[in-house]
Ligand SMILES: Nc1ncnc2c1ncn2[C@@H]1O[C@H](COP(=O)(O)OP(=O)(O)O)[C@@H](O)[C@H]1O
């Protein structure tokens with residue numbers, strides 16, 4: 031799997047990144063000088079009995095440390111800013127990519143999984159990049175500086191210390207599979223739990239109606255146990271690796287003290303050099319082990335990165351590369367011409383060579399058994415699905431020549447249970463038509479009967495709705511949805527079983543409302559009771575993928 035797609039994000043900030051690297055080099059160099067100063071203090075100041083020199087060297091140590099801290103803080107600040115910008119840009123792009131995907135994607139992939147990837151995995155990458163990348167740069171530089179100074183002080187001891195390094199590498203390498211496997215398992219468990227929470231909490235009432243509270247709780251408990259097992263395994267893997275490499279470091283220190291101590295005792299090494307050398311060694315191995323630890327963190331981040339990348343690689347809708355024409359605000363004829371369509375998951379075609387003409391401004395009733403494909407027809411009309419063959423023409427122009435956004439805005443659909451969003455009532459009326467002037471929004475709300483129930487609410491239009499529009503009845507939500515459609519000056523309006531949850535009176539009121547305000551628009555009314563629809567121009571039945579026309583009952587025509 032290639033991460034080339036990340037480059038453009040990084041390249042945008044290359045100046046800031048270069049500045050970060052330069053600062054890191056400076057900080058590491060400052061920090062690398064410290065042990066050498068202590069060697070001078072011991073050998074020249076202490077053993078050479080130069081008190082002035084000793085005091086100056088001590089002052090230098092403090093001054094260098096202060097400089098180092100200041101530069102380090104600046105560097106960290108710069109770095110967190112850059113890496114945050116990069117990651118958030120990635121998250122925003124992946125998010126808008128997901129929003130462009132067809133319904134199929136959301137059917138296959140649970141929302142919880144998407145949420146975990148966009149939230150948890152991006153946070154994991156961010157944690158790695160904020161905590162670790164800078165540490166890697168500092169660690170590598172410090173390691174190089176320390177190694178150079180050590181080699182200059184005592185080449186022999188440096189070789190001894192260096193011999194142990196490959197063992198560290200070997201250890202990390204062998205552990206690699208365990209680390210990435212255990213990480214992936216933990217992340218997958220988290221996805222499942224998030225999905226579980228999103229699904230059951232989103233349908234709390236259904237759970238309560240079924241009396242399944244206990245059962246769901248037990249289900250969560252089962253999922254939790256699975257997660258716990260996996261987390262423990264992940265921790266165990268991490269701990270074992272950490273312990274083994276720490277043991278290797280202690281081994282190195284012991285060997286250096288034995289060999290170096292022997293040299294000091296026999297006069298071939300100064301005390302100051304041995305002290306400074308072990309200090310460098312401690313720093314060096316510290317950097318080396320933390321680098322190794324970062325390797326583990328890196329592997330975890332890669333797992334997360336791959337999970338985000340999978341979202342990014344989810345194939346966009348074919349129709350996205352559609353044309354650029356905008357669908358007009360006034361109505362026009364709709365034509366399905368020899369349209370064939372089959373869902374990829376299903377064996378049988380839903381429509382074969384279906385042809386249907388709907389005149390501009392007419393009101394057409396469409397009925398048929400559940401599952402014959404009425405809603406699919408509407409999805410085809412709005413580009414949520416594409417015909418396998420044949421054409422759909424809006425105002426004489428092929429659907430694929432249109433910009434899909436304009437098609438979806440201009441062909442409004444009113445569903446049985448309209449989905450609203452968290453936000454005020456006004457926001458919800460205005461949703462999708464964000465630049466509509468407030469006067470116009472209020473006027474439309476008045477026309478569509480939103481006003482009467484809003485005026486009974488203490489906070490009126492600024493009343494905050496709960497998630498998915500909780501707090502309003504279906505009929506009230508529908509009026510908001512009608513207002514929203516009207517605001518968009520639609521080309522056509524589809525009622526997909528919109529009145530099936532309303533009583534007779536509310537149903538008639540809804541039709542009267544629609545007929546009054548959408549008189550000029552093409553209206554397609556999908557229903558189970560075609561005879562209850564007033565003033566229909568045509569009544570069509572969909573059966574076995576075919577449309578047949580029925581006489582309109584004269585009383586209503
Ligand atoms: N996204 C889908 N993937 C696969 N099959 C689907 C999908 N949506 C609907 N179907 C199937 O296609 C048929 C028509 O569905 P639909 O258009 O919703 O029918 P209707 O609205 O007439 O009740 C049904 O058998 C349904 O199970």
Ligand SMILES: [Mg+2]
Pocket residue numbers: 404405406526
């Ligand atoms: Mg349907």
